[in-house]
Amino acid sequence: MSKVRVRFAPSPTGGLHLGGVRTVLYNYLFARHHSGEFVLRIEDTDQSRYVEGAEEYIFDCLKWCGLEPDESVQIGGPYAPYRQSERKGLYFQYAKQLVDTGYAYYAFDTQADLEDMRSRHKTDANPTPQYDHKLRTQMRNSLTLPPNEVEQLLANNTPYVIRIKIPENTIVEFDDMIRGHVQFDTNLVDDKVLLKADGMPTYHLAVVVDDYLMKITHAFRGEEWLPSAPVHLLLWKYLGWYNDMPKWAHLPLILKPDGHGKLSKRDGERLGFPVFAMNWKDPKSGELTQGFRERGFLPEAFINILALLGWNDGTEQEIFSLDELIQKFSIERVHKGGAKFDFEKAKWFNHQYLQRKTNEELVGLVKPYIAEHSVSIDDSYLKKIIGLIKERCTLLPDFWEQGHFFFKTPEIKELSVITDKWNEQKKAFFEGWVNSFNSIDWTHDALENSFNEQLTAHSLKKGDVLLPLRIMLVGGKYGPGVFAIAEMIGKEETKKRIINIIKRASEY
C-alpha cells in the first residue's frame, strides 16, 4: 500500500471546537502509527464566512496540543498551496470535465428561482424539496435548455453553477472503517452544487479534488458528513479516480452533557466549561470564549481526555501519553455512538496529570497564575509550596486558590470559627505560644512540640485551638498541615497573623 496520508481540513470560521481537536488527534495518531503524513488543509471556499485571525488561531491550538502537521500553509509541502481559496483556479477544469462527460450540468437558476421551486413543491410530506433528478427537469439548466441557448447564456456571462447529475435507481455503497458497510439510494440524493457562481468550488468538489491531488489515503471526518458521502463517492467515480479513493472513517459526534444534540460553545457557556481548545475572541462581536488552555488544563491531559472520548484500547488503562496513543491507537476501536462530554471526568484527568508532574515542572506552569495576583515569587519558595498543595489542585488556577496564604496575609473568611468559642484561656494559650517563638527552632517539628507543650500548660486539647490556628493562618478550613504552613511563612508572619486575630477576637 502507498504511504499513509491523512488530512484535517478545517474551515477557518471561529474557535477550534473539542470535536475538531479530536478529529485532528485521530488523524495525527493514525498517521504517526503508520509512519505516514498528516496534512493540514484550509477549507476557506466560503468567502462570506471569512473570519480574521481564525486560521492563525487553528495553528496556535495545534501547536499547544502538540499535534503539528507535516504539511500546511505555514510550512508548505509538495502539494502546495494548502489553502483552497488559493487553489481556486484548479477546480474549474474538473467541474468542466464532469459537464463534458455528462456527469454534471450548468444551472442558471437564480436564488429566487430556487426559493420559488421550494415553496411550490413544499408539502407536509416533503417539507424540504430537493433539486434532484425529478425537479431538475423543471429548472433552468443545460439539461432543459436548448444547447444554443445555453451557449448564449454562457457567452453573456450569465451567472451559473455546476451541479452534479445524480443517477437514478442506483445504490451507492462503501465500507466505513468505523461503521462497516454503508449504503445509500441515489433517488434520495440531490444534485449538489459543485462549483458556485463566484467560481469557488463547494466543499463537495474541493474535498475530492484535493484529496486526490494531495494523495490522501484515509479520510476521517465527523459523522455529520455521512449523508453527503454518496456525492463524494460518485465524484471519485465520475472523475475516474475511484481506485485512488481514500478509505473513509466517519467519527462519532461529541454530544452535550445534558439534554441532547451536538456540543456547542453555547453549552459550555451555559454549563460553565470550555469547549474550545484555547481562548477565542470573535473579531467582529468582540465576544470572548474560554478555552481549555486558559481554564488551566495541561495539553497532555486535554489530549488524553479527547482520545478516550470515543476510543479505548480495550484494557483498563486510562492515562496515555501521546507516544502510547500513537502506538496503541486503532481506528477500528473507535466507537460508533456519540459520547456526551463530561467535564467532571475531564477535570479528573487534569488532576492526574498534575500529580504526575514534578514540582520543578510545575513551577513554570503555575507561575503565571500566581503572578496574576501581583505577588513576588521566588522559584524555590514556590516549588516548596507546590509540593505542599499540589494534591488538592485540579486546574492550574487552583494553585492560587489553595496557596494564596503563602504569599500574602489572608482575608479571614471564617472568623466565627474562632470567635464563637473564644475565651481568656485560649487567648492566654496563643499569647504564650507566640512568646515561645523566640526560643525554638523554626521547624515543623519544633513548632508542633512547643504547641503541644503550650497545650498542657493551659489545659487545652488540640481540638480546641488547632482549627482556630488554621483560620488565623489560612483564613478558612482548608490547606496543608498548619505547622508546615507556619514553617513556610516564617516566624514574623506567623506571629503577626496570630496576634492580629487575638486582637480581633478579643474585641468581640
Next chain:
RNA sequence: GCCGCGUUGGUCAAUCGGCUAAGACGCCUCCCUUUCACGGAGGAAUGACGGGUUCGACUCCCGUACGUGGUACCA
C-alpha cells in the same frame, strides 16, 4: 416528512454466543487526617422494547421505540 447513523449504570465504557455484565468519573457510607484534599475499604446504580436464530443471547437477524446527524451557491 424523508434518508443515514446510533442505542450496556447519571457519564465514559469492557464484553467480539457461556455473565454471578469489568473498570473509571460522579454520588453515598466508613477509615485516615482534630481542616480541606490525597489515599484506603465498602455501597447504590447498566444490557430501550418486542419478536426470532441458538443447548445458550448484552453479543447474531428482523421489527418498534428513542436519540442523533443530514436534507444550502456552509463547512
